[in-house]
Amino acid sequence: MENQKVAIVTGAGSGLGQAVAVKLAEKGANISVVDISEEGGQETVKLVEEKGAKAIFIKADVSKAEEVKNYVDQTVKEFGTIDMFYNNAGISGPGTNFVENTIEQIDQVIGINMRGALYGIKYVVEVMLKNGGGAIVNTSSTAGLVGQQTVGTYSATKHGIIGITKTIAAEYAAQGIRSNAVAPGTTETPMVAQFLERNPEAAKNSVDPVPQKRLGQPEEVANTVAFLLGEEAAYINGAVIPIDGGFTAI
Numbered sequence: 001m002e003n004q005k006v007a008i009v010t011g012a013g014s015g016l017g018q019a020v021a022v023k024l025a026e027k028g029a030n031i032s033v034v035d036i037s038e039e040g041g042q043e044t045v046k047l048v049e050e051k052g053a054k055a056i057f058i059k060a061d062v063s064k065a066e067e068v069k070n071y072v073d074q075t076v077k078e079f080g081t082i083d084m085f086y087n088n089a090g091i092s093g094p095g096t097n098f099v100e101n102t103i104e105q106i107d108q109v110i111g112i113n114m115r116g117a118l119y120g121i122k123y124v125v126e127v128m129l130k131n132g133g134g135a136i137v138n139t140s141s142t143a144g145l146v147g148q149q150t151v152g153t154y155s156a157t158k159h160g161i162i163g164i165t166k167t168i169a170a171e172y173a174a175q176g177i178r179s180n181a182v183a184p185g186t187t188e189t190p191m192v193a194q195f196l197e198r199n200p201e202a203a204k205n206s207v208d209p210v211p212q213k214r215l216g217q218p219e220e221v222a223n224t225v226a227f228l229l230g231e232e233a234a235y236i237n238g239a240v241i242p243i244d245g246g247f248t249a250i
């Protein structure tokens, strides 16, 4: 389906980004693996190449506009275009009630999750407009649909991601660009799994409110992202899809 397509995946060195990079590679896309972590990024390049696709690693801190412009420029230089953009890099912040956050902590979460995502959309859409369209998926969260204690700034940025997702969908639909978001609930990426293993109480609290009584798996998010980025989702634009076992349904 994605033969010869070119995808940028940010935060591709771990977790959801890595799972999406591998899934898109399985479907035949070539991947720009963008991450601040060289080690994680190179691991993903290897996994993508094992699927028979091409991959390049581009080191970038997405909170810095010039580094975002660079990953977009490098992708076009290497692969000629950008068909798909998984705008995903993010951090959750310190995990304390809001007023306990320092100004630096608030700024860091906004810088990576919100400014980083906006810079990515700006530069990628500029390329997609020149090249006749494309598809974008942004990573929101169930914390972008409802509030969540101890991650207030994170929740604010993930609500913001939904605003830009819908705006881009409306502004550029006529030029062939689609923009959607996924809103995962707690998903067992390696880091989350390790944390919950060390904190059985937190693990119980994460699962209890989920009607399906289990956490999400990275592959379940990757399946949805690959679908939204592909032709089968041609008439889905401006949607926010919870992948949360029913958590936000009640």
Ligand SMILES: NC(=O)c1ccc[n+]([C@@H]2O[C@H](COP(=O)([O-])OP(=O)(O)OC[C@H]3O[C@@H](n4cnc5c(N)ncnc54)[C@H](O)[C@@H]3O)[C@@H](O)[C@H]2O)c1
Pocket (backbone or CB within 6 Å): 010, 011, 012, 013, 014, 015, 016, 017, 034, 035, 036, 037, 040, 060, 061, 062, 063, 088, 089, 090, 091, 092, 112, 139, 140, 141, 142, 183, 184, 185, 186, 187, 188, 189, 190, 191, 192
């Ligand atoms: N795992 C979950 O439960 C969950 C749930 C909802 C939403 N999300 C969102 O999904 C996205 C991915 O999360 P994950 O769970 O895979 O986390 P993760 O920590 O496993 O992966 C995040 C990746 O982003 C990279 N990164 C961090 N800061 C960066 C920066 N400034 N510039 C470039 N790369 C940077 C990290 O190096 C890492 O490889 C995030 O936006 C997160 O908020 C995760």
